[in-house]
Amino acid sequence: MPKQMTCDVVVVGAGMVGAACAYYAGLAGMDVVVLDRGAVSGGTTGGGEGNLLVSDKEPGPELELALLSLRLWGEIADEFGAAVEYEAKGGIVVAETPDALAALDAFAARQRASGVSALSVDPERLRELEPHLTLDALGGVLYPQDAQVMPALAAAHLLRASGARVETGRTVSKVLRRADGSVYGVRTGEQGDIHAPFVVNAAGTWGGQVAALAGVHLPVLPRRGFVLVTEPLPPRRVRHKVYAADYVADVASDSAALQTSPVVESTAAGPVLIGASRERVGFDRRLSLPVVRALAAGATRLFPFLADVRVMRTYAGFRPYLPDHLPAVGADPRAPGLFHACGHEGAGIGLAPGTGHLIAQLMCGQPPSLDPHALRPDRFPEEAVTDDRP
Structure with a gap:
């Protein structure tokens, strides 16, 4: 019989951003399940250099998120230090x-x-x-202020510290929605449904596909x-x-x-x-x-x-x-209960703590550490981007 689980939040994606979302949700006392169709850090995180940068960012929303994240990376480094190969090299x-x-x-x-x-x-x-x-x-x-970590190690340590149940090799096939449009969990095919009031799309490069499973558009x-x-x-x-x-x-x-x-x-x-x-x-x-x-x-x-x-x-x-070079971070008003944490391009490792921290604050109804309006996931028109693969 398909397995049904109940938790507070399902995070889709076990890369660096998903790990940070799980970590800060766990610190807030939430019961978290993390799902990934592959392995932990099996996507973009596993191919990253681990850069934590402010040097390449224009003043604006991304730089604000980077500065918040650098402060949080300092706290993470105090806790995990050499275990994640944190190096404040500049x-x-x-x-x-x-x-x-x-x-x-x-x-x-x-x-x-x-x-x-x-x-x-x-x-x-x-x-x-x-x-x-x-x-x-x-x-x-x-x-x-520029620094570096080993991203796969950092993701693994944050997931472990989050207390989340991590299930790899488990593919999300649908985001479950009620008649009023609100989200109540995910479906994972024959492996069953997981019910939760919050779903976080931290699927990185595949974030657009996960958004589509909820019936919303995100042009990743x-x-x-x-x-x-x-x-x-x-x-x-x-x-x-x-x-x-x-x-x-x-x-x-x-x-x-x-x-x-x-x-x-x-x-x-x-x-x-x-x-x-x-x-x-x-x-x-x-x-x-x-x-x-x-x-x-x-x-x-x-x-x-x-x-x-x-x-x-x-x-x-x-x-x-994403076409405006800003990530999608925050609640999706088109599907209440769905949150997005993806589209960070090459800055996901550096921006992960700030992203996870904001997502946890928003899910808990707390005032966010910075204004996420410019990062709202519903800011793109349907025709914003077409798939330009050959």
Whole structure:
């Protein structure tokens, strides 16, 4: 006989954002069930670099969410620390042309007005901060607040600490709704229904599909990116997260075409991670040699010593993209009881605690830590985005 469970909230998705939603709901005393058709961190989280960034965010709703999340990441680090490989390494954005440097300085000035620590540095100071950086750099901005975690570890620890029942390999086939339109749980095929007054859509790149199971529209599309992983290197060859100034423009771009901009950072285990690429090609995971070559060329331009370092592997991940580059966070008035926590694109790891905290506050009827209006999930017209996979 199909199993029926009762709880306070069902979270669909066991990645970093789903884990954060479960964690903060658990802290609020809620009984939580987390479902995922795959494994914990089996989607975008497992393909992420673990960046916790303010350096790439314009003043506005996303930056506000990032600053809230950084404060919460500090609390998480105090609790879990080395277990999630939290590293407050800081970030450096590098400019290689006068125009890029002027644009970067103007961008940093706007961020400082919104509470970001952004320190302009000249070429001599850049060499002190990153001794192996290219001599072509004309200057940059140091962001001390940027940090990094190991995302799969962080998601696992938050899920464990949440007290949630986690069921992997369980696919949601329908979001259950009453005649008045309100949500009362989910259906998981032959595995039965789970009844709950709240359902949280934390399905990442598949958030649009889960929304559709509730009969509502959320135009989430996958934006593919590749990461190169080098052989282990001695500690502190790359001391910060370092990226070129054009990375910020690529993040904000609406183009479906391939874009690459060099992003380089070390990991606690020794390998260096190299990105970043962006393109909308549906869920195509096939290796792209042009992308790999472009990433390698960009990385060696920033750090020439990498030309003599072996790449051990490369992998692809899919960022959950929404057309205005803001996540969908909050209650869906079209389906009372349904909450969305998805569409964070490449910032999901960093924005996860703030997202989970807001969702828990809203479910509990508490005043939210920031105004979620700009993130409301019903802000998109039905024709906002079409699926542009080949």
